[in-house]
Amino acid sequence: MTIVDTAQANLDRGLATIRKNYDRSVTRGSLxxxxxxxxxxxxxxxxxxxxxxxxxxxxxxxxxxxxxKQEIF
Incomplete structure (x- = not known):
């Protein structure tokens, strides 16, 4: 999966959120x-x-x- 954003800070924040969610799954034992x-x-x-x-x-x-949206597309 590719995630595109206009700012590196947004990408970093998004990946941190994804990791945090997966970390919770590991803590619960479901992953x-x-x-x-x-x-x-x-x-x-x-x-x-x-x-x-x-x-x-x-x-x-x-x-x-x-x-x-117009700028992106």
Missing amino acids: KPEQLEQRLALITPTLDYAALADADLIVEAVFENMAL
């Missing part, structure tokens, strides 16, 4: 630590929209700001 690392390894953060060129599916999750 093994090695599974956590395997899942995180599947995520590629980037600032480059060109990384989406070969994507089979793209989910847009931009704030409801028309100017921002």
Whole structure:
């Protein structure tokens, strides 16, 4: 999975949230630590929209700001 954002700080914050959620699953015992690392390894953060060129599916999750949506698309 590729996650694209316009700011590195946003990517860092998003990945930290994902890790925190997976950490909770490990603490509860519903996920093994090695599974956590395997899942995180599947995520590629980037600032480059060109990384989406070969994507089979793209989910847009931009704030409801028309100017921002037009800039992206």
